[in-house]
Amino acid sequence: MDHDRLFKELLSTFFLEFLQLFLPQVAAQIEPASIHFLPQEYFADLTAGEKQIIDLLAEVRLAGQEVGFLIHVEAQSSSESDFARRMFFYFARLHQKYLQRVYPIVVFSFDQPLREEPSIYTVEFPQRRVLEFSFEAIQLNRLDWRDYLHQANPVAAALMAKMRIAAADRPRVKLECLRLLATLKLDPARTQLISGFVDSYLRLNAQEKQVFQAEVDRLEENSREDVMQIVTSWMEEGIQQGIQQGIQRGETSLILRQLNRRVGDLPADLQAQIEQLSLEQVENLGVALLDFTNLAALENWLAAQGQG
Numbered sequence: 001m002d003h004d005r006l007f008k009e010l011l012s013t014f015f016l017e018f019l020q021l022f023l024p025q026v027a028a029q030i031e032p033a034s035i036h037f038l039p040q041e042y043f044a045d046l047t048a049g050e051k052q053i054i055d056l057l058a059e060v061r062l063a064g065q066e067v068g069f070l071i072h073v074e075a076q077s078s079s080e081s082d083f084a085r086r087m088f089f090y091f092a093r094l095h096q097k098y099l100q101r102v103y104p105i106v107v108f109s110f111d112q113p114l115r116e117e118p119s120i121y122t123v124e125f126p127q128r129r130v131l132e133f134s135f136e137a138i139q140l141n142r143l144d145w146r147d148y149l150h151q152a153n154p155v156a157a158a159l160m161a162k163m164r165i166a167a168a169d170r171p172r173v174k175l176e177c178l179r180l181l182a183t184l185k186l187d188p189a190r191t192q193l194i195s196g197f198v199d200s201y202l203r204l205n206a207q208e209k210q211v212f213q214a215e216v217d218r219l220e221e222n223s224r225e226d227v228m229q230i231v232t233s234w235m236e237e238g239i240q241q242g243i244q245q246g247i248q249r250g251e252t253s254l255i256l257r258q259l260n261r262r263v264g265d266l267p268a269d270l271q272a273q274i275e276q277l278s279l280e281q282v283e284n285l286g287v288a289l290l291d292f293t294n295l296a297a298l299e300n301w302l303a304a305q306g307q308g
Contacts (some may be wrong), residue, residue, distance in 0.1 A: 017155045052086070071102075075109055106138065140163050178230050181195060281305055
């Protein structure tokens, strides 16, 4: 699951609602129309030897003023011992580049561990504290979903699915997410974004689905119809995805048979590369293979697709 993409899409679409839910004092200070998302920032992490990408960076303006500042939001899906230090590095580089104040926020979205994550990074000596950097930490697995049941906020409808949930409560939480979502009367695209987020993180097993349906059946008629409309949209989307996947598997199987006849038995590594191609690439390969006379031609084609 692409956690970064799911959270970035949710928080960028409902950025003001996110602030209103978790940081109402910050939300009250900014001019909503001033929210402007800046391009992704790439930083070389010399300690890890890799590049890091800032999740979300927004430029905002104080209400009624020309003074602005930056809001940096990171969605962190795993616990890292040096994460607070990395957040300071991000802060320092953003502050240096933009010469603006930066308000750092982290949404910790992992299920385990349940301990409170550090949100302060310090540099100090016995006689002096040189630096104390802190960020706003929202640790979802330490929040009780019941506290957000009556928040008329789309971010609450989504993120309840990632809060502290007892195993027996999973069907009910999924229902409550959808019931809250139904009351918000969002446009279809935003409704699908929230419902897809919930379905991604609260996948129910067969027994849980039975409990979920029994809970749905106990709803009042209007609420039941609204919830079932959302559930039906999942089923339709799942059917379409299943059809698409079936078509791709069939196309790939046919192409593999054609390649075996044209260039000989395929090594396992080449077959695995072909099975990773998109449907469009598989269709293109079906045309290209007509010119293949040996394995080298296939290898060159795959290399051009980024599969070599």
